[in-house]
Amino acid sequence: MPHTSSGIYWEEHGQGxxxxxxxxxxxxxxDLMTGIARHLSGFRVLIFDLPGHGQSVRAPADGRLSTLAATLHDAINDVGVDAYCLVGYSLGSAIAVRIAxxxxxxxxxxxxxxxWNAAGTTAGDEVIAGFDAAYGNVEALTQGVAAISVDPSKTSSLTSSMLTVTEQMWHGWLAGGALTSQADELSEIRIPTCYILGGKDVVVDQAKQLDDVRRIPGSRAVLLSELGHLCGLEMPDVVANEISNFLETEISNRCQPPVEKGISVV
Structure with a gap:
């Protein structure tokens, strides 16, 4: 199985x-992104396990966005990619912002x-604190995953992958990295950007996500009313369709000056 020099697992799907x-x-x-990638066509897709996760458990992972971004940036370079589009999911999106x-x-x-919203959260966030306390507890994690699901029958596999996360990464993110903010830096992003938001997301505050969109010049948000935080497992085809629509439109027009795109609701 392919790993980079720092121990990051990666896999490749499709061509384009x-x-x-x-x-x-x-x-x-x-596996979360593999489900989405199956519904993408015309793209070369590279999926990386995050440090301290899955088959990247030997990679250094302290839960801080700056070090996670540095490790993954090095991994992308190791694979030999010069130009690419970043698609991040929840924490993966916060890391993607840091890389950008x-x-x-x-x-x-x-x-x-x-x-994940750029301003981060506070120590009193019940969802984040609950997951932090549930490290290694199968029953508590199963209940936690079900609580943030729209369709729990499609999300049970997440508990198993959560049990692979290293303790340093688990607490480093939930009790540390999740509290940090990079909101004031968002205005420095100068690439086409789209946030796909879920109307039934109970993990991330929608108002904070929309504030992020307003801070990124020329960015847009798509609010899908039926999507929850685990939409990658529950509705991967819908997520893939929005990714494709955005990239096919924006990349073809990337030479045009930034324009305020606003928010569309579906």
């Missing part, structure tokens, strides 16, 4: 002139799927 680098969310493995800010040269576009 445009390369998509996909980063899963917290607790999830590459710290290593902008190769990033052509940015898509956040139910993205």
């Amino acid at each position: 002139p445009l390369t998509l680098v996909m980063l899963p969310g917290f607790g999830a493995s590459a 800010l710290d290593y902008p040269d190769g990033v052509r576009a940015l898509v956040g799927v139910v993205p």
Whole structure:
């Protein structure tokens, strides 16, 4: 199985002139993005397990966005990708934002799927604190996953992948990294950006997600009323369709100056 020099697992799907680098969310493995990738056509898709997750458990992972971004940026370089679009899911989207800010040269576009809000959260966030306390507890994690699901019958596999996350990564993110903010830096992003938001997302505050969109010049948001935070498992075809629509439209017009795109609701 392919691993980079830093121990990051990656896999490749599809073919096309445009390369998509996909980063899963917290607790999830590459399988989360594989489900979405199956519904994408005309793209070369590279999916990376996050540090401390899945088959990347030997990669350094302290839960801080800056170090997670650095590790994944190095992994992308190891694979030999020069120009790519970043698709991040939840925590993966926060890492993607950090990559776009710290290593902008190769990033052509940015898509956040139910993205973690850039301002972070507070120590009193019940959902985040609950997952932090549930480390390694199968019953508590199963209940937690069900609580943030729209259709629990499609999300049970997430518990198993959560059990692979290293303790340092688990607490480093939920009790540390999740509290940090990069909101004031969003205005520095100068690439086509789209956030795909879920109307039934109970993990990330929608108002904070929309505030992020307003801070990124020329960005847009698509609010899908039936999507929850685990939409990658529940409705991967819908997510893939929105990714394709955005990239096919924006990349073809990337030479045009940024325009305020606003928010569309479906």
